[in-house]
Amino acid sequence: xxxxxxxxxxxxxxxxxxxxxxxxxxxxxxxxxxxxxxxxxxxxxxxxxxxxxxxxxxxxxxxxxxxxxxxxxxxxxxxxxxxxxxxxxxxxxxxxxxxxxxxxxxxxxxxxxxxxxxxxxxxxxxxxxxxxxxxxxxxxxxxxxxxxxxxxxxxxxxxxx
Amino acid sequence: xxxxxxxxxxxxxxxxxxxxxxxxxxxxxxxxxxxxxxxxxxxxxxxxxxxxxxxxxxxxxxxxxxxxxxxxxxxxxxxxxxxxxxxxxxxxxxxxxxxxxxxxxxxxxxxxxxxxxxxxxxxxxxxxxxxxxxxxxxxxxxxxxxxxxxxxxxxxxxxxxxxxxxxxxxxxxxxxxxxxxxxxxxxxxxxxxxxxxxxxxxxxxxxxxxxxxxxxxxxxxxxxxxxxxxxxxxxxxxxxxxxxxxxxxxxxxxxxxxxxxxxxxxxxxxxxxxxxxxxxxxxxxxxxxxxxxxxxxxxxxxxxxxxxxxxxxxxxxxxxxxxxxxxxxxxxxxxxxxxxxxxxxxxxxxxxxxxxxxxxxxxxxxxxxxxxxxxxxxxxxxxxxxxxxxxxxxxxxxxxxxxxxxxxxxxxxxxxxxxxxxxxxxxxxxxxxxxxxxxxxxxxxxxxxxxxxxxxxxxxxxxxxxxxxxxxxxxxxxxxxxxxxxxxxxxxxxxxxxxxxxx
Numbered sequence: 001x002x003x004x005x006x007x008x009x010x011x012x013x014x015x016x017x018x019x020x021x022x023x024x025x026x027x028x029x030x031x032x033x034x035x036x037x038x039x040x041x042x043x044x045x046x047x048x049x050x051x052x053x054x055x056x057x058x059x060x061x062x063x064x065x066x067x068x069x070x071x072x073x074x075x076x077x078x079x080x081x082x083x084x085x086x087x088x089x090x091x092x093x094x095x096x097x098x099x100x101x102x103x104x105x106x107x108x109x110x111x112x113x114x115x116x117x118x119x120x121x122x123x124x125x126x127x128x129x130x131x132x133x134x135x136x137x138x139x140x141x142x143x144x145x146x147x148x149x150x151x152x153x154x155x156x157x158x159x160x161x
Numbered sequence: 162x163x164x165x166x167x168x169x170x171x172x173x174x175x176x177x178x179x180x181x182x183x184x185x186x187x188x189x190x191x192x193x194x195x196x197x198x199x200x201x202x203x204x205x206x207x208x209x210x211x212x213x214x215x216x217x218x219x220x221x222x223x224x225x226x227x228x229x230x231x232x233x234x235x236x237x238x239x240x241x242x243x244x245x246x247x248x249x250x251x252x253x254x255x256x257x258x259x260x261x262x263x264x265x266x267x268x269x270x271x272x273x274x275x276x277x278x279x280x281x282x283x284x285x286x287x288x289x290x291x292x293x294x295x296x297x298x299x300x301x302x303x304x305x306x307x308x309x310x311x312x313x314x315x316x317x318x319x320x321x322x323x324x325x326x327x328x329x330x331x332x333x334x335x336x337x338x339x340x341x342x343x344x345x346x347x348x349x350x351x352x353x354x355x356x357x358x359x360x361x362x363x364x365x366x367x368x369x370x371x372x373x374x375x376x377x378x379x380x381x382x383x384x385x386x387x388x389x390x391x392x393x394x395x396x397x398x399x400x401x402x403x404x405x406x407x408x409x410x411x412x413x414x415x416x417x418x419x420x421x422x423x424x425x426x427x428x429x430x431x432x433x434x435x436x437x438x439x440x441x442x443x444x445x446x447x448x449x450x451x452x453x454x455x456x457x458x459x460x461x462x463x464x465x466x467x468x469x470x471x472x473x474x475x476x477x478x479x480x481x482x483x484x485x486x487x488x489x490x491x492x493x494x495x496x497x498x499x500x501x502x503x504x505x506x507x508x509x510x511x512x513x514x515x516x517x518x519x520x521x522x523x524x525x526x527x528x529x530x531x532x533x534x535x536x537x538x539x540x541x542x543x544x545x546x547x548x549x550x551x552x553x554x555x556x557x558x559x560x561x562x563x564x565x566x567x568x569x570x571x572x573x574x575x576x577x578x579x580x581x582x583x584x585x586x587x588x589x590x591x592x593x594x595x596x597x598x599x600x601x602x603x604x605x606x607x608x609x610x611x612x613x614x615x616x617x618x619x620x621x622x623x624x625x626x627x628x629x630x631x632x633x634x635x636x637x638x639x640x641x642x643x644x645x646x647x648x649x650x651x652x653x654x655x656x657x658x659x660x661x662x663x664x
Binding site for chain 1: 324326327329330333334336337340345346347348349351352375378379380381382383547548549550552553554556557558559560561564565568570571573574576577578580581584588589591607610611614615618619
C-alpha cells in the first residue's frame with residue numbers, strides 16, 4: 001500500500017477541502033463570534049495546505065530512512081501472488097465479521113472462527129490453530145464476562161458461568 | 162504531623178487494605194499489559210469492586226491498579242511494539258527497537274525501575290509542593306489551556322521521525338476525527354453523516370487500539386515471521402539500572418519534574434507527560450541521532466515522567482475536585498462515594514486520610530519493583546510464543562476490549578476502521594501517534610479555543626496578554642516554525658556563497 005507522496009498529498013487536499021466545506025455549511029451560533037463551524041474550517045484549511053506541501057515534496061528532506069534492524073536467518077520471503085496483498089485486510093474484515101454475527105452466533109463461536117482464521121493465515125497448522133480456537137475464546141470469556149462483567153452475547157452456545 | 166503520620170500508618174496497615182493493594186496491583190499489572198486495555202479502563206472496571214470496601218481500601222485499589230497499569234503498559238510496548246496503555250505509546254517504538262537489539266531486559270528493567278523512582282519522587286515532592294502547584298494551575302484560564310494543548314500537539318510533531326509536514330498533517334487528521342459528534346460549541350451533529358453511533362464522537366481508546374494493535378496484526382499478515390528469540394533464561398531485570406540512574410540522572414530528574422507539572426495541570430495526564438518528556442529527551446540529548454534505534458535515554462525520561470504524573474494528577478483532584486486526568490476523575494467519584502469529599506478541608510479535617518493516600522502511592526511504587534519483575538518474567542513467554550498464537554488472542558482482546566469501553570458494538574467498527582487508517586498512514590510515512598494525540602486533545606483544544614474567543618469577543622490579543630499564556634504561546638509557535646527555520650538554514654548552507662559578495 002505504498003503510494004506516491006503526490007497521491008497521498010492530493011488526497012489530503014481533497015479531505016481538507018471537504019472538511020472545510022462541511023464546516024462552512026454548519027450553522028453558526030447566533031450572538032457568538034465562533035460556532036461549530038470555525039474549528040473544521042481551520043483544520044480543513046490546514047490539512048489542505050499540508051496536502052499541497054506534501055504533493056510538492058516540501059519537507060521530504062526531513063524524512064529519515066528507517067533504521068531497520070536486519071533480521072538474521074528469518075524465513076524465506078513470502079510468496080507474492082496476485083491476491084497475496086489482500087491478506088492485509090483480513091484483520092479488519094474479521095472484526096467486521098464479529099460485529100455482523102456475534103449477536104446471533106454468540107461470542108464463543110464467533111471468537112473461535114476469528115482465532116482459527118487469524119492463526120492459520122499467520123501460518124499455524126491445524127494442530128495448533130484448533131486447540132487455540134477452542135481455548136482462547138473460553139479464556140477471554142472467563143476474564144471479560146465473569147471477572148470484568150462485560151456483557152458478551154451468549155448466542156447459540158452460552159457459557160455455563 | 163508525626164501524630165497524623167502514625168494515624169495514617171494505622172489506617173493502611175489493616176489486612177483489608179494490604180490484600181486490596183496486592184490484589185489490585187496484580188490486576189493492574191495484568192490489565193495494563195494486555196494490549197487494548199488502558200489504565201483508565203482498568204480503574205473504571207474497579208469501581209464496582211470498591212462498593213464493597215472501606216474508604217481507605219477503596220482508594221488503595223484505585224491507586225495501586227492505576228500505578229501498576231501505567232508501568233505494565235511498557236511490557237507489550239517493549240515486547241510486541243503494542244503499547245498496553247496510551248501512556249506507553251510515546252516510547253513503545255524505542256523500547257521495541259531495544260528488544261530487537263537483544264536489550265529486552267534493559268528496556269523492561271528501565272521501565273519498572275524508573276517508573277517506581279518516578280512514582281516515588283512524584284509523591285514525595287507532591288507532599289511538599291502540592292498546595293502552591295495547585296494554586297498556579299487554578300489560576301490558568303482557557304487561554305493558557307489552549308496554548309498548553311497546542312504545545313502538546315506540537316510535541317507530537319517534534320518527536321516524529323518522518324517529515325514534519327506529514328506529522329502536522331497526521332495531527333490535523335486526528336483533530337478532524339475529534340470534530341465528529343455533537344460535543345461542539347453549537348451542540349449540532351458534526352460530520353456524523355446521519356449515523357447515530359457517531360453522535361457521541363469517536364473515543365480515543367478504540368481509535369488507539371485500531372492504529373496500534375489491529376494495524377500491527379495487519380502488518381504481521383504480510384511480513385515474514387521474525388525468527389524466534391533464542392531460548393534463554395531472561396537475564397537479570399535490574400542489572401545495569403543503577404548505572405543508568407547515575408548516567409541519566411539529569412534526564413530522570415527532568416522527567417520527574419515534567420511529569421509532576423503536567424500531572425497537576427487538569428486535562429493533561431500520563432500520556433501527555435510521556436510525549437512531552439520523550440520530546441524533551443530527544444531535543445536536549447547529546448545523541449539525538451540514536452533516538453528511534455533502540456536508545457534507552459528517552460525510555461528513562463518518559464517512563465519516569467508518566468508515573469510521576471499519576472501521583473500528581475491527584476493534587477487538583479484532592480484539593481479542588483478538578484481531575485488531573487481520567488484516572489483521577491474516576492478517583493474523585495470514589496472519594497465522594499466514600500465520604501472523603503475533595504476540597505481544601507480534606508487537608509485539615511481528614512489529614513490522616515490524606516497522608517494515607519500518599520503512603521499508598523509510595524507503597525504501590527515500592528512493591529511495583531518485585532511484582533513488576535515477576536510480571537516481566539511471565540510476560541517474556543510472549544517472546545517465545547509463535548506469532549500465529551499471540552496475534553489471534555490480541556485480535557480477540559481488540560474486539561472485546563473495544564466493545565467493553567462503552568458496551569457498544571460500534572466500538573469494534575471504529576477499531577477495524579482505525580486499523581486500516583493506521584496501517585495505510587504508517588506505510589506512507591505519516592506518524593500515527595500524531596493523529597492519536599490529535600484525537601485525544603481535539604475536544605480540549607477546541608473548547609479552550611472557542612471559550613477564549615468568546616471571552617475576548619473574537620479578539621486574538623488576549624491569547625498573548627497574560628504572562629503565562631505569552632510564554633506558552635512563544636514556545637508553541639517556536640515549535641511550529643522550528644522546522645521552517647531549519648529548512649531555510651539548510652537551504653542557505655547549501656547555497657554557494659559568491660566570492661567577494663561582502664561589501
